[in-house]
Amino acid sequence: MKKNIAIIMGGYSSEYKISLKSGNVVYNYLNKDKFNLYRIHIFKNKWVYVDDADNETPIDRNDFSIPLKGNSITFDCVFNAIHGSPGEDGLMQAYFELLGIKHTSCDFYQAALTFNKRDLLSVLKPYGIKAAPSYYLNLGDEINESKIIDKVKLPCFVKANKSGSSFGITKVYKAEELKGAIETAYNEDDEIIIEGFLDGTEVSVGVLKLNGKTTVFPITEIVSENDFFDYQAKYEGKSQEITPARINAEQLEKVTQASRKIYDVLKMKGFSRSEFIFIGNEPFLLEMNTTPGLTTESILPQQAKEAGIELGMLFEYAITEALA
Structure with missing residues (x-):
């Protein structure tokens, strides 16, 4: 008997358009001979089932x-394709x-923790996971440029703590640029x-539990045509995403171990995708995504393809693991 699968997409954040694209790719590639598929749009003002004629x-x-x-x-199962809240x-x-x-x-705790960049890095630090020097601000806090620069140096990145797809991120070169970036x-x-700039090779590492085993996918090297891996680089073709990454054997071993350890x-x-920058042979964690992009151009599907896993099977594995 075919399982009923809800594919949730949309969301409450700036990432909703990307989520809709991911969700529709999942809908189009999953095997409809095995599953009854239902597209569910989740927005603040409505939760609706959308059929093939766009009736709600x-x-x-x-x-x-x-x-x-x-x-x-x-x-029987919900396939989560919502990026952000x-x-x-x-x-x-x-x-x-x-x-x-x-x-x-x-689970909900892991989702909340990984969505909060500050908390994630703090929790992983005792386990030997390296990260850039950082400075925290909450809305209403005094902005002391000299203290910030003393801690993280310049250039630095100013980031929204709970956001994805590079929304709310600015690379800052001068002290007078800080307030605008904040x-x-x-x-x-x-x-x-606010994080110090790490000058090294950036990689993205996808992980999924397959048949009960934590499996690390082939690693992707990210070469942005822009100043960093921003929204344009991620979604508008302004980057090279090279899979497998052009890294040495020691780097490959260390980042694979770190990714598996974090997971x-x-x-x-379910899926995760972690971003690292190498300083020498040491991987420094930037962030972890638990609902990574799933479009045909996205990094995790590229990694699955390199591993010999076609898109429909990648999505089916996630459902199989959830049902198990």
Whole structure:
């Protein structure tokens, strides 16, 4: 009997358009002979099922079901393709846990932790995971440029603490640019992390538990045509994404071990994609994404292809693991 699978997409953040694209790729590539697929758009003003003719039916949020033609459609599993809130910060995960519905993403605590860059790096530091020097600000805090620069040096990155797809990130070269960059970050979040610039090779590492084993995919090297791996570089072709990465054997071993360690220490489930920069042979963690992009151009699907896994099977593995 075919399983009913809800593919949730959209969300409440600036990333909603990317999420809709990811969700539709999942819908198009999953095997419809094996699964009954339902596209669910999650927005602040509506949760709706969208059929192939773009007709919308409201979701019953009491049990996450769809009232259709006198029947109530319930789900065996939810495929989470929401980038940002509420799909990547733990809100949907907690909701599904309360309802007892299986889903392809990690648990709610892990989602909330990894979505918060500051907390993630703090939790992983005792496990030997290296990160750039950083300075924290909350909305309303005094902005002391000299203290910030003493801590992180210049150039530095000013980032929204809880945001993705490079929204709210600015690379700062001069002290007088700090306040403008901080204002930009506050447009996305009321918490900020300011990090020292790491000058080295940037890589992205995808991980998924396959048949109960933490599996690290072939690693991607990121070469941005812009000043850093910003929104244009990620989504508008302004970067080279080279898989497998052009790194030496020691770098490959260390970043593979670090990625697997992070996944296991945090007791992760589902997809993750972690970004690192090498200083010499040492990988420094930038961030971890638990709902990475899943379009045909996205990094994780590129890595799966290099590993010999076609897109439909990649998505099916995530469902199989969730149901198991």
